[in-house]
Amino acid sequence: MRLKMKSRKIMLFVIIASLVYGQNKKLTFQQAFYFGQPRLTKSLPQIKGWLDDEHYFELSVRDGKSIIEKVNVENNEREVYLDYSQIGLPEGFNLDEAVINNDSYTKFIFERDNDLYYLSVEDNLFKKLTDDKAEEKNPKFSPDGKKVAYTKENNLYYYDIENEIERRLTDDGSDLVYNGRASWVYMEEILGRSTNYAAFWWAPDSRKISFLRFDDSPVPEFILVKADGQHGSIEKQRYPKAGDPNPFVKLGIADLEKNNIVWADFPDDNDQYIAWPVWTRDSQLTVQWMNRQQDTIKIYSIDVKDGSKRLLHTEHQKTWVEWFEDIYFMKNNPGFIIRTGLDGYYHLYLYDGKGKLLKKLTEGADINVTSLELVDEKNNLVYFEGWSNNSTERHLFVVNMNNNKIVKLTDKPGTHACNLSPNGKYFIDRFSCINTPPALLLYEANGELIREIGNSKSDIFDEYDLPKAQLFKIKTEDGYDLPALWYLPEDLDSTKKYPVLISIYGGPNAPTVRNSFPYRLEPQFLAQNGIIYMSVDHRGSGHFGKAGTDLMHRNLGKWEMHDYIEAVKWLRKLPFVDTAKIAINGGSYGGYVTALALTSAPGYFNYGIAEFGVMDWMLYDNVYTERYMDTPDENPDGYRKSSVLNYAENYKGGMLIIHGTMDDNVHMQNSIQLIDKLQRLNKEFEMMFYPNQRHGIRFPHYFHAQKTIAEFIFKNLLNKELATD
Known part of the structure; x- marks a missing residue:
């Protein structure tokens, strides 16, 4: 009886989904994978910070020239604060190429031929600071703007701008x-x-x-x-x-x-x-x-x-x-605020100057704090981002330190990334949801909308028949409701069979299922071509707080595979899913999970694209690996069970392995050792290495990598060639 009811719900879900599509334009491969023209989204205004509680900076380009405007929050009046074209610089220097500037955009540092140059807009002064062959790295202005610190030949230096003196602070760099x-x-x-x-x-x-x-x-x-x-x-x-x-x-x-x-x-x-x-x-x-x-x-x-x-x-x-990356120390009295997941979910705690706990500022499993944004000590308010009840969303909240009252300041379902003015009087919200491209919105601190600053939705966006994303949950046999998202093919026919591509990352506390618009239009393009594009997060991905992530301790790979298999079991119950064509792909940790799926669970996953993944945790850096696994001596069984290499003999085919030859994060050694194991076992696979690429494939090889991945998907899931024009 329960199965029949579930089937009816699924069929209704599919029927509703199929009705939302019209007969408009279709995405091309170039638009989906190469950011090709015509673009369905456009760039948002570039907000460059706050001058004070009443004005923010916005960078715009007019006739090819950059201008920073000072924008009045209340009336949107704009004043040219800095016109880059009006700044006199020696030939070859461009203000757009400055490596750092102070917060008020009055002082800049440039790098040229391993030397530093200084510009003061206020003083109309440009001068060379250093003059030697060694490279100065990471220059930083002092808070008073009178000095610049940097490293050189692995020693720490600073330059006194007024007195034109360079001083070396250490002498044993090597x-x-x-x-x-x-x-x-x-x-x-x-x-x-x-x-x-x-x-x-x-x-x-x-x-x-x-x-x-x-x-x-x-x-x-x-x-x-x-x-x-x-x-x-x-x-x-x-x-x-x-x-x-x-x-x-x-x-x-x-x-x-x-x-x-x-x-x-x-x-x-x-x-x-x-x-x-x-x-x-x-x-x-x-x-x-x-x-x-x-x-x-x-x-x-x-x-x-x-x-x-x-x-x-x-x-x-x-x-x-x-x-404690966002620890806050009080300025007006001794004490500090930290964010920790000590009780199973991430909360804020207030301590006095001697380290005595004064109070827990946030409470309950329905609240999870992802970042501390701003503390208004004058009004005893703490602004933070996180989620309440719905882990696929991100919102801005404020808590009163006196009475612990929490108010949610953003109300639209979706993902909000907020930039508060210095004293919290206003905030700028970058908002999107699964089917709505990002917009920039300006609010008062109480959550009252002032105006829209910009919208990335282009004029032609609605001309395209984009498959709609849908959020839902998959219940595991032991009671976890796994967040999931999919894009169904348009005009889906429940009597036909459709392949599935599950896109994942899978690392601890690193969710991929979010109520936000995708960075690229790849999901919509694949759904448009008859592939169910899906993401699902396991119990350790962050949706269940620190307590859920803790389950991964000493056994990376275990719960990822358990829950992704649960998702495949759920898919197998759907009449329109082709169970012989279920693919998985991901990069970095997602590359690890993909390879593990194809080797440890080949009966559930038929194809996979493993991009620059860790194949054995003995091969990855100790800080990350030991955080979750302890050392190999302390946890030999965990390392053995988590290694892709130890499941290679179970592999049945269908994997594409991608790696950059100069990857200094996840060394290509990982993929080489897996390839060696598969070859010794006489297993069939595909591989593509990219010369001199680091972690992630970027230009000039980016387009080739995207085309390779798309062709693999089309060949194996659709049995046809990819049209790239």
């Missing part, structure tokens, strides 16, 4: 020792790619710089090979794989006036992580420490005079802890 420049594994897994390896931070008073010093000498070396030219070349990389030694790391505080360095009092131990130094009020310094096991994190206050430390906070979890 091929293995980096001052203010991150070791690879710290950049990738701890500080983040957006830092571009920068590992130094100005104090608010512009008198000191905190920095991390790395010694990579214990870290094993990995060789990347370029095949260019007659003899080729090699690139050496210090890359610690699972179980390998880490770099030694120290926290230094450089005093620019005293011209000395104070080192924080941590043991000289490479089985620890030190990161995320934060300058607080009155230029006091804090830093976070984590053990090698990554199950304990501590926040210390550092005395900048002698390097002694005082413990502020400790957190321990049975699985793993996470860095």
